[in-house]
Amino acid sequence: MTSLSSSTEAHLASLSGKVAIITGAASGLGKRLAEVLSEHNLKLLLIDIDPSIASLSANLPNSAHLTIDLCSPNAFDACLAHALQTFGGVDIIVNNAGIANTCSLFSQEDDRELSRIIDLNLKAPMDATRVAVRYFRQSGRQGVVLNTASVGGLMPISLMESYGTTKAGLIFFTASCKALAPQIRVNAVAPYFADTPLVANNRLVRSYPLVQQIGLMSPDKVVRTMIRALADKDLAGDTLMVAMGAKPEKLTFYDDLTMQVTTYITKGTINKYAASFNSYFSRALDSILGYLRTPLPVEDISKSD
Known part of the structure; x- marks a missing residue:
């Protein structure tokens, strides 16, 4: 890796000695992360x-x-058990394994590739997080889970419908785990x-135009x-x-979206009950006004004098 910034070095120092499980570690981002973490004294189970x-x-x-x-x-129960048997504990889970579709969903003859993409890109990291949260809660250890998503989950990419949808789901799932902090950060x-x-x-x-225009990172x-x-x-x-x-850059539009949806639902609820209240109030007011407008019988008037 090229020279690390002081902040990255500080982050790595804070992780030293911890135990990490990394999925999809044989190549790509998982392999590179494993190499760097190993250089900085982490214990690793590579999946x-x-x-x-x-x-x-x-x-x-x-x-x-x-x-x-x-x-x-x-599968991830087996991964966790292997890590515990080997290292005695786990602190970090990196859900990095994933695949992309080879052709558009609408060009596929059956659902085999779709099922595989959903299972590996979305279901597997969700299940791994479930298993990890159970372990961290039972052991009392603080832990962190990291999910590898993609910009493909933030903007529609034609011909990669399955991949983008699973990555969008993974980002949304990550946001839904916020309440697990501070003991468990996802x-x-x-x-x-x-x-x-x-x-x-x-x-x-x-073949994606943006890739052809600016290359790869x-x-x-x-x-x-x-x-x-x-x-x-x-x-x-x-x-x-x-x-x-x-x-x-930290993604913030989910916070904005949550606020928008909450405001919308709340406004709808208020409007619903306001309409009910207005209807009730109108009926009550009409009844009172009707009573006041009704003349008393003559005998009642004489009695009132």
Whole structure:
């Protein structure tokens, strides 16, 4: 990795000695993150379906590996159990494994690729977070979960409907975990397309006009942002966008969206009950006015005198 900033070095120092599980660690962002964390004295359990994960683990100190399909039943339970058996505890979960669709959803003959993308990109990290939260609560340990999302989850990309939708869901899921803090922090990164095998081997991404115009981003910049999301205790339920030539930026539109929706629903509720109240008040007022306008019988008038 290129020279690290003082803030990144400080973040890495705060993570030293911790135990991390990294999925999708055999290549791309997961592999690069594993290499950097290993250099800074973290203990790692590296997870991937690719058997080459064994050779990476053999070359990184204080690391173990598990070759497993995260879409299989109870997969992350097995990952956590392996980490606990190997290291005695876990502090960090990085849900990095993911795939992109190879062609438009509407060009596919069946739902096999769609199901696989949903299972790996969205269901697996949600289930891993569920298992992690249960463990952190039962053990009393503080923990952090990091989800690898994408700018593809923030803006529609034609021909990549399945991929973008799962990444949007992952960002929304991350935001919904904010209430778990401070004991458990769940964050996400949403990088622009980085120069990784996932991108290099996908013709849809390579043909995307923005990629053709400005190229791909260095994986190291994404990894530095991932480290910040892991270490910065002020981040909880947050997603950091990462792009070339710009500082990572915290996504805020979900806060704005929540406020807009809450205001809309509240206004609707107020209007509903206001209408009911107005109707009741109008009927009551009409009744009172009707009573006052009704002349008393003559005998009642004489009695009142």
